[in-house]
Amino acid sequence: MWTLETMMSEAAGWLDASGPEPDVVLSTRVRLARNLSGEKFPCCSTDEAAGRVRERALSAMSKSNYLTNALVLPMEDVDPVTRRVLVERHLISAAFAEDGAGRAAVAGEGELVSAMINEEDHLRLQCIRSGLTPVDAWRLVERIDSELERNLHYAFCSDWGYLTACPTNVGTGMRVSVLANLAGLSRTGRIAQVLKSVSKLGLSVRGFYGEGSSAQGGFFQISNQTTLGQSEEDIANTVERVAAQLVNLEHEARGELLKSDEHRLEDEVWRARGTLANARLISSAEFMDLASSLRLGVALGLIDAPDLATLNRLLVATQPGHLSRTRAQRTTARERDIARADLVRKSLAGLN
Amino acid sequence: MKCERCGTRTATVRYAEVVDGSLTTWHLCEECAGERGVTGSLTSLAGPLVNILMGLLEGGGEAVPPEADPTCPRCGLSYGEFRRVGRLGCGTCYDTFGAQLRPLLRRIHGSTEHAGCVPTEVSEDHQRRKEIVKLKRKLARAVQVEDYELAAELRDTIRSVECEMGSVQKVDVDTRNNDE
Numbered sequence: 001m002w003t004l005e006t007m008m009s010e011a012a013g014w015l016d017a018s019g020p021e022p023d024v025v026l027s028t029r030v031r032l033a034r035n036l037s038g039e040k041f042p043c044c045s046t047d048e049a050a051g052r053v054r055e056r057a058l059s060a061m062s063k064s065n066y067l068t069n070a071l072v073l074p075m076e077d078v079d080p081v082t083r084r085v086l087v088e089r090h091l092i093s094a095a096f097a098e099d100g101a102g103r104a105a106v107a108g109e110g111e112l113v114s115a116m117i118n119e120e121d122h123l124r125l126q127c128i129r130s131g132l133t134p135v136d137a138w139r140l141v142e143r144i145d146s147e148l149e150r151n152l153h154y155a156f157c158s159d160w161g162y163l164t165a166c167p168t169n170v171g172t173g174m175r176v177s178v179l180a181n182l183a184g185l186s187r188t189g190r191i192a193q194v195l196k197s198v199s200k201l202g203l204s205v206r207g208f209y210g211e212g213s214s215a216q217g218g219f220f221q222i223s224n225q226t227t228l229g230q231s232e233e234d235i236a237n238t239v240e241r242v243a244a245q246l247v248n249l250e251h252e253a254r255g256e257l258l259k260s261d262e263h264r265l266e267d268e269v270w271r272a273r274g275t276l277a278n279a280r281l282i283s284s285a286e287f288m289d290l291a292s293s294l295r296l297g298v299a300l301g302l303i304d305a306p307d308l309a310t311l312n313r314l315l316v317a318t319q320p321g322h323l324s325r326t327r328a329q330r331t332t333a334r335e336r337d338i339a340r341a342d343l344v345r346k347s348l349a350g351l352n
Numbered sequence: 353m354k355c356e357r358c359g360t361r362t363a364t365v366r367y368a369e370v371v372d373g374s375l376t377t378w379h380l381c382e383e384c385a386g387e388r389g390v391t392g393s394l395t396s397l398a399g400p401l402v403n404i405l406m407g408l409l410e411g412g413g414e415a416v417p418p419e420a421d422p423t424c425p426r427c428g429l430s431y432g433e434f435r436r437v438g439r440l441g442c443g444t445c446y447d448t449f450g451a452q453l454r455p456l457l458r459r460i461h462g463s464t465e466h467a468g469c470v471p472t473e474v475s476e477d478h479q480r481r482k483e484i485v486k487l488k489r490k491l492a493r494a495v496q497v498e499d500y501e502l503a504a505e506l507r508d509t510i511r512s513v514e515c516e517m518g519s520v521q522k523v524d525v526d527t528r529n530n531d532e
Contacts, residue, residue: 035443037443039442040426040427040441040442041427041439041440041441041442041443043437043439043441044427044428044429044441044442120439142469145469146472149471149472149473150472153471153473154471155442155443156470156471156474157443157446157447157466158466158474158477158478158481158482159464159465159466159481160446160457160464160466161466161468161470162466162468163440163443163446164440165439165440165441166438166439166440167440167453167456167457167460168460170446170457170461171461171466171467171468172466172468172469174468202462226460226461226462226463227461228457228460228461228463228464228465228466229461229462229463229464229465229466229467230463230467230468231467231468231469232468232469234467
């Protein structure tokens with residue numbers, strides 16, 4: 001049975017490192033922005049209209065083969081810690097965690113498909129998959145969207161495509177983003193130059209948790225900047241091609257690092273594992289640093305355990321909301337540092 | 353960090369604005385941010401994007417004089433308000449502000465023509481519209497080179513396609529209105 005409890009006690013499916021290029025690309029996310037024709041966009045809508053939109057969207061989703069057994073969370077019933085957990089799992093945006101009329105989050109089994117109702121647009125439909133897979137992820141979202149479209153009349157115009165609240169999303173309403181670990185390029189100092197060329201190709205680069213977040217632990221999100229004038233497939237292909245080039249450059253950079261001073265790097269990796277496996281207090285920043293070193297070590301074959309999936313899952317499980325989830329009271333930073341160290345120690349227990 | 357405006361209270365809001373094409377970031381306290389029209393955490397997030405968006409618009413020198421500030425008949429949003437918040441209020445806004453949005457979309461996306469998926473229910477209509485656009489371009493070229501025979505032929509074709517469209521229920525751009 002797929003419930004909020006089972007969902008939160010397990011790691012999201014896309015963290016399992018089963019997709020293509022798992023040592024560099026953590027996940028690929030494709031989202032579509034859609035609005036219902038005949039209804040004002042959420043920013044200008046009344047509570048009553050927002051409720052109506054929610055009902056219509058949920059009713060259409062209940063008929064989708066891809067969302068059978070999906071978890072439906074009316075946001076007014078979701079407590080602040082759980083909201084935070086949903087943000088950390090990339091199921092909802094930080095803005096959506098704030099109050100707003102008629103909001104609901106929908107999460108399909110395994111969290112590969114999810115949706116936000118009444119965020120900036122009436123419907124934000126997304127698919128997150130492991131590894132570098134923009135075209136496949138787009139095909140899945142497209143199938144679900146076609147199912148929904150049988151029961152929902154979208155705001156659409158021949159010239160400008162799917163109409164969205166923000167003109168930066170109009171057209172396909174599609175954003176494809178790839179979450180990549182570019183620790184090698186960061187360390188060799190080539191990252192700025194590489195990211196500059198990525199942006200020249202019309203893609204944008206952001207941190208781990210999207211807009212305005214920093215690039216913790218060498219993680220960057222690369223996504224399409226424009227949504228009008230190109231087909232969905234072309235956009236997905238462009239992101240896939242550019243990300244594949246980034247993967248090559250990252251592999252080159254990692255190779256250079258290994259060549260320049262293997263012993264120092266090996267020492268750093270093993271020290272990171274030692275600290276993570278034994279520490280009693282770890283801040284979020286320290287964890288990200290050490291996990292990044294360990295990840296690099298695993299990717300370069302300097303160390304064979306833990307595996308990438310364990311490291312991926314810890315990235316989300318060590319976030320503040322997840323650490324506070326089982327506590328009745330609001331937790332302090334110190335309590336979370338203890339809980340984080342406990343969790344990491346348990347995950348790495350039994351390694352030799 | 354102290355507020356960079358009043359220098360006394362603690363800065364809690366990061367505010368970015370585009371002046372003469374370059375991005376300036378300010379760290380402000382709630383009060384000073386409020387005076388600058390930045391309020392709440394949502395706006396502090398939206399602020400930079402809105403400013404960048406508007407920077408694009410200002411860059412083109414297409415500021416709309418206040419007397420020509422159109423208002424959407426459906427949701428009541430004025431173009432001036434859109435420029436302030438960076439979000440449109442409904443699908444009809446795209447019709448209402450079409451003339452102003454076109455150059456903005458071109459600057460954001462480098463295009464003003466949708467090339468992606470089309471809802472099944474509008475796809476026939478959409479195909480016809482695309483065809484008309486193409487035919488009109490051909491017509492303009494024919495007139496330019498003074499090929500009046502071709503021009504007349506094209507004009508008739510355009511009329512017949514438009515005629516076919518007339519028999520199809522118009523379904524694009526939020527023509528239905530059911531929440532007032």
